[in-house]
Structure formats: C-alpha cells, structure tokens
Amino acid sequence: MDPCRFVADVHLAKVAKYLRILGLDTLYYHEISDDRLVEIANEHGRIVLTRDKELASRSERVYYVSRGTLFEVVQDIVRRFECRCAPLTRCLVDNTPLQKVDKEEVMDRLPPKVRVLFNDFWRCPTCGRIYWHGTHYERMLAFARQVCEIPAQ
Ligand SMILES: [Zn+2]
Numbered sequence: 001m002d003p004c005r006f007v008a009d010v011h012l013a014k015v016a017k018y019l020r021i022l023g024l025d026t027l028y029y030h031e032i033s034d035d036r037l038v039e040i041a042n043e044h045g046r047i048v049l050t051r052d053k054e055l056a057s058r059s060e061r062v063y064y065v066s067r068g069t070l071f072e073v074v075q076d077i078v079r080r081f082e083c084r085c086a087p088l089t090r091c092l093v094d095n096t097p098l099q100k101v102d103k104e105e106v107m108d109r110l111p112p113k114v115r116v117l118f119n120d121f122w123r124c125p126t127c128g129r130i131y132w133h134g135t136h137y138e139r140m141l142a143f144a145r146q147v148c149e150i151p152a153q
Helices: 010-021 034-044 070-080 103-109 112-117 135-147
Strands: 005-008 025-028 047-050 062-064 099-101 121-123
Touching: 005 010, 005 034, 010 025, 010 047, 010 070, 010 135, 034 047, 034 062, 070 135, 099 103, 103 121
Parallel strands: 005 025, 005 047, 047 062
Antiparallel strands: 099 121
C-alpha cells in the first residue's frame, strides 16, 4: 500500500495544501476530532499528520510533524515516507485527482487572457475548478521540484 496517504489535523491546513501541490493524497477537515483522525488512519491506511504530542503518542499511524519553514516541513514528510511526487495532479481544494479536458469544453469559463495564452486544461471532477499552467502554477511547480528533488527539464 502507498505509505504517502495522509490526513492532516486542523492546524496543518497549509502543510496539507502543499502536500496536495506535490500530488500526495492528503485529506484535510476544518473540524475533526482526534479520535476521528486516528479512525480514518486505521480504516483507510492513512498517516495522521499533527504537531500534537499527545495525539502523536497514540498510534503508530500518527506522525509528529517537525517545526521549520514550510519547505523544511514538507520535505521532512516526503523523505520520511519516501513519497513519489506527481506535482500538480490534484485539486488543491478537495484533493481529487485532476482530469485533462479539451479547451473547447471549458472555453466559456476562462478569463479572456487565459483563452489566448493557454491550450492545456485540467478539471477537478469533484468541484469543477479548472487548472492551467499559469504563473502561479510555475511557482508551485518550482517548489515541488525542489522539495521532491526532481531535476528541471
Ligand atoms: Zn476540486
């Protein structure tokens, strides 16, 4: 089973978002009890990520997340679990794997500038959000490549 499947506790919203940027399957809930987090980990083969020492001592399926910059924290998790990154393949809002879509299909929902500049689009089948390789994407990709030590092409 893939060890890089996580459920982050409520205090790790940003870490969860960045793990999703790396393409790692990471659940996040704005409100959830510690008991439920451990249950999800046990039932679904996930690792709980937390900075709560008490919670971290409860189960082998809970990982105590170190302090540091976002880069250091995320890299520590990637290294610890030997994660294979697939940068920007998941919806950052709800964790769903993205699907490629034809430009024609989403044309009417794109800002005018984007229509002109880009030809490749991905859609989240859960929330419908559309993704393309804009400047924001390039920044996130650079972060992901550095964290995951993926050589630039
Ligand atoms: Zn989505």
